[in-house]
Amino acid sequence: MSSRYAIHFITLLTILATIPYFAVQGQDSAMVCRYAAGNVLTAASRQGTAVEDIYLVRFPNYPGSRVLSELGVLKSPSPQFHIVRKIPADTTVTVWRANNNWKASPKLLDKLESLHPADSLTIFANTSAAGPFTVLAHPSTNVYEVRLAKKDWPQFATAPQLQAADVSRLPRTEATVANSDLRVNRVSTLHANLPGLRGSGMRISLKESLYDTTDLDLRPRYIPTATAPDRVDAHATLMATLIAGNGNSGPLGTGAAPQARIASSDFTRLLPDAAASFTTYGLQAQNHSYGTGIENYYGLEAAAYDEQQFETDTFLHVFSSGNIGTNAPGEGIYSGIAAFANLSGTFKQAKNVLVAGATDGSFHVAPLSSRGPCYDGRIKPELVVYGPGGTSDAAALLSGIGLLVREQYRLQTGQALPAALTAAVLINSAADVGAPGPDFTSGFGAVNAWEAVKTIMERRYVMNAVQQGGSFTFGITVPPNTHSLKITLRYTDLPAAANSAVALVNDLDLWVTDAAGRRYDPLTLSAFPHRDSLVRHALPGRDSLNNTEQVVLRLPAAGDYTVHATGRRVMGAQRFAIAWQLAAADAFGWDNPAVSETLDAGTEHTLRWSTTITGPGKIYYRPGTGNWQPVADVTEVAEEKGAWVAPQAFGMAQLRMEAGGKVFDGPLFRLAPRVKPATGFICEDSALVWWRPATGAAMYRVYRLNGDGYVLFAETRDTFFAFRPSAVPSGIIAVSAVADAEGPRSEGHLVSAGVPGCYIRNFTADLEATGEVKLQLELGTAVGVAAIRWIRQGAVLGSAAPSNSLNYTATDAQPPEGIVYYHAELELQNGRIIVSDAVPVQVTGASGFIVFPNPASGKIMLMSKALRGQRIVITDMQGRICRVLQQEALLQEISLHGLPAGIYWIGVYENGRKLYHTRFVKVQ
Missing domain, CATH: 2.60.40.10 (Immunoglobulins)
Known part of the structure; x- marks a missing residue:
């Protein structure tokens, strides 16, 4: 046993039971130390087992899901190790009695192993079993927060009612660089075809940090709630913009549902928010763009979200898949397989929520996008969406698109759209990308917002329910020249018990028959834990893992087809939704x-x-x-x-x-130029914006931002517009060009942004190598300017007439020596004078040095063109040295304290060579 696992072994002795040394090494040793409660069971000792016993078994190779199901598998920590209720008959299988650690998540066990026996920790569990524990109940999710000492964990874990326990984890957002393009997933197509469908009346919650409620694209649509976080974060602002930005800042500030309202909920508590709060605030969906790391198990949060989705029925949860798509899981049957089974959080293992992966603009799944399968072989993510900044972006866009689908359904039916039908419509209308059919990388394809809403508009869906052994059928007529028929079944399944080896509870089957009785089964994937199996293309077969099933007929013959949905294994009555789509050949x-x-x-x-x-x-x-x-x-x-x-x-x-x-x-x-306004000037009583002429424009419309939208401010044929700043309280202006019709509105322009002064943007004065001083003036605008004057030391040096240019220059050919001050002066047509800040220039003349003032009393200043550590020497008229010092600044102050009144020489020397020599007078 390695030293690392030896330490774990010693630690676990104090909290579990006496665990002897086993003839296993490496990872096997770790598994045994973690999950076994005694020695290897011999052939004889296997005969004395009780019905309630639980076993840790090790197979030479992964035995397959059927064998494990027959053994009553409870958990699969690795492809070889499994916690089961029955001992296999296979004598090549090693068997131990299991302890109760299988009820804990891997991160909880890691935490326990790192603590001293007397240390305490807080865990989350599905029970509040009696004992020396401090319990805080969360009745809304049937999950309890328990404070216990490490030494008390074995007692707590023996409680029969305990199904699962976990620790709190720190969520992390899953986006890098933001970049929105609503055209990729056909949101812009939907907006153009249905301009009235913008998310009106829709309300969504962001579970993470608080978004910037004052953001130009989001105000004033914030919904305050009791669960709102305190900390504002740029990531949350981006998510809110992708979902419901109204484009006030410009096209990139437009989200999928720009009229929806947005609430925030703190994601530091990973369990679901109380369902009652959704009703209180009128919320229909929640976006979750965060993760906690690879967690391949059906944990407390996964079970809680499935339960909430089942109970609320119409509420929609959307999660990002994660940004660790190249990583390999360390636990579960897929451990060690890179770029598979790396969803970032157990809550994403929930079967009733939607999980989104990320693509680029060409529908290639991004390498960083986390992928399936789930811990039990289910397909995740269900969908992929454009998200170059990460799967956070993808989830946010999917949430916004989901709102539009729900809005269309409400407009047609007056009712709330069930979550199962929402998922069926989005999945069925998605474009197949990557491998043909569903796969563990892109799920069922790339979302197509326009086709999803058309599915609702054309009522290509049914909803019904089946019981055990029951069946539901309906017909579809396929016209000639059909490229494909796609049918998707989705149902919101009962929640499984936390820590279940398989999440599916009710098992429905979907299949299709043609007029001749030929049967077409749904596409299924191999979930066998080997890379070759996981990349295998989907094939028709019976699906006993997923609550989403899809039948695809390529080039179906014209005729009548029957769709079948049956209850293979159902408790009670299971509601379901089916959506379908016909695609014409040569479409x-x-x-x-x-x-x-x-x-x-x-x-x-x-x-x-x-x-x-x-x-x-x-x-x-x-x-x-x-x-x-x-x-x-x-x-x-x-x-x-x-x-x-x-x-x-x-x-x-x-x-x-x-x-x-x-x-x-x-x-x-329509083709039309988009103008780009800029600020000409902004003064206390007036401001001016201008823009370059747009080709073909006859006039321009100026808008001011008022509240959460723009209102028309003025129309003009000029390429500038002056106004009183008080008339635009928001300070934001937008402009559009108009010909036979109006062109696109410009991005929102903050009039005061980057404008340092009134009319004058910048004024500089620089000493050239020739000894001349070059003056440069940049205006915000020349409109209303009557004259430009150059001023030196209060005297007019010259003047210029304004033109169409915004940049003006002048030269002082003979500047006086010393520090000379320059400024520019504007005279407006109304007689007003505007003066720039004064700019000092150090003019040293040909020698490169100046001494001033002269005469002087307490000090003199030595100004130099260059600083090279020269030596400064002051002597009197008899040649006696009075002061010696080093030059340390281009403008150096030299004290005359202690020198009597009289005439002195000051010299500057470099390497023994005299650079400058002049006289000055010291006065009393």
Whole structure:
């Protein structure tokens, strides 16, 4: 046994039972020290076992889920080690009686092993068993906070009612760099097609830190709650913006549901918030963009979230999968397999919540995105969403999209959308990415917001319930020339007991039959703990692990099909939802630009479309009803994206795709320039913003931010606008160009940002190598300026007439020696004078040195052009040395204290060479 595990072994002697040395090494030794309660059971001792005994068994290799199920598996700490209720008949299996440590999470056991027997710790458990423990109940989740000494853990763990125990962990947010693009998952397509669907009436909670409630894109939609955290964090602000930013700051500040309202809840308590609080504050969903590290078990939090989701029915929880996608788990049947089974938190092992992974803009799953399978082989994440900054972004966008789906359902039915139907619709409408069918990296595919809402609009869903052995069927007619039929079943399952070896309780089956009676089963994945199995493509089969099942028919024959949902193993009646989608062969549809959308002129755009066509294509463009012009060749249309630099134009435009021998014209959209306002000046009584002319613009509209939105302030044909600052309390202005129609509004511009003064942005005066002084003036605007004057030491040095330029220069060819002060002076057309700050310039002349004042009394100043540690010597008229000192500054003060009145010489020397020599007078 290694020294590390020997220490663990000695420690555990004090808290468990006497654990002898076993003939096992390395990781095996650690497992035995942690979970065994005695010696290896011999063949004879195996005969005397009791029905209630629990065993630790070691197989030479992973025995498979069927064998473990027959043995009554309780926990699988590794592929070889398992906690079971029955002793295997296989004589190659080593058997020990198990202690009760299997009820504890790996992190709790780590904590116990690190403590002294007398030390105390706080744990969370599903019971408050009697004993020398301090208990604080959490009745809302049936989880208790218990304070106990390490030595008391064995007694606490023997309680029959104890299912699981864990310790508090510190959550960490899961985003790096923010970058929003609503076009990737077709949110912008949804916004363009349904401009009235913006999350109105929807309310969501962010479980993490508090977001900035004063943020330009989020005010004033904060919902104060009793669970709100105190600390404001930029990550939370980003999540809130991705979900519900209203775009006041600009396009990147627009979220999926920009009219939704947002609450915050502290994530330092990882258990679910009380369901009653959701009702109190009218909340419909909660976003969880955080993690705690790889936790491959069905812990207290996973069971609690499943229970809450089951009881609330219509509430939706969305989690990020994690940002540790390349890591390998250290516990469970998938331990040691890199880039699999690394979801960051046991709460993400819950079956009834949605978990989101992250993709780039081309639907490639990011390497950092955590992936499945779950500890028991279930598919996670269910979905992937654009999240270049991490899976936090992906979860937030999925939450926002979920709000829009729920809003559409409420508009149509007047009711709240069940969580199971929300999941079924989002999963069924997702685009298959990565390996064909579901996989443990991308789940069931990349979210498509527009297709999800269309599923609700077209009522392509059913909801029903089945009991044990019961069945439900309905028909779907498949038209000719169909590319695929996809059907997804989802149900909110009963919560399993915490620490369950398998999370699924009720088992429903989905399958489809055609008119000839041929059966089509759902796609299933191999959950065997080996990399070769985990990367294997999905194949049709019966699913006994997941509460989501999906049947996909490729190129189905036209005709009538029957969808079946049956209760294979059901307690009571299990409600479920089924969504379906038909995709036509040779289908093509433009997503970006969408109908009536406005694209920025002169900017590169990513064009996006949805299609079932494969092969090359060619993109064309035409302005209005003009001639078609080639834009780009597309190597593979199935990649569904292309680049286009929009021309500098103002007006209607259209795109065309030629692919698969067909022509697909896109909707009419608008090209218009986006202006960028800047501040010309801001004074106490007036301010001015300006912008560069926009090609084709006939006029401009100026908006001011008022509350949580913009209101029209003025219209002008000029490229500047003056106003009183008091008329814009928010200080934020936006501008749009107008021709035959209005172009996109600019980003919100804070008028006072980066503006140091009134009219004058910057004034400098610099001594050139030629001995001249160069003066430079930068204005915020020349509008209203009548004259510019250059001032030296209070006297006018010269003047300039204002022009269209904002930059002006002048030169003082013969500046006097010494410290000379310059400033610029503006005379406005209304007669007002505006003066810049004075700028001092040290002018030393040809010698490079100046002594002043002269005559002097208490001190003189020596000004130098360069500092090289020169020696300064003061002598009287008889040549006697009065002072010797080192030059330490370009402007050095020299005290004359103690020198009698008279005439003196001061000299500057470098390496024995005289650089400067002059006389000065010392007066009384």
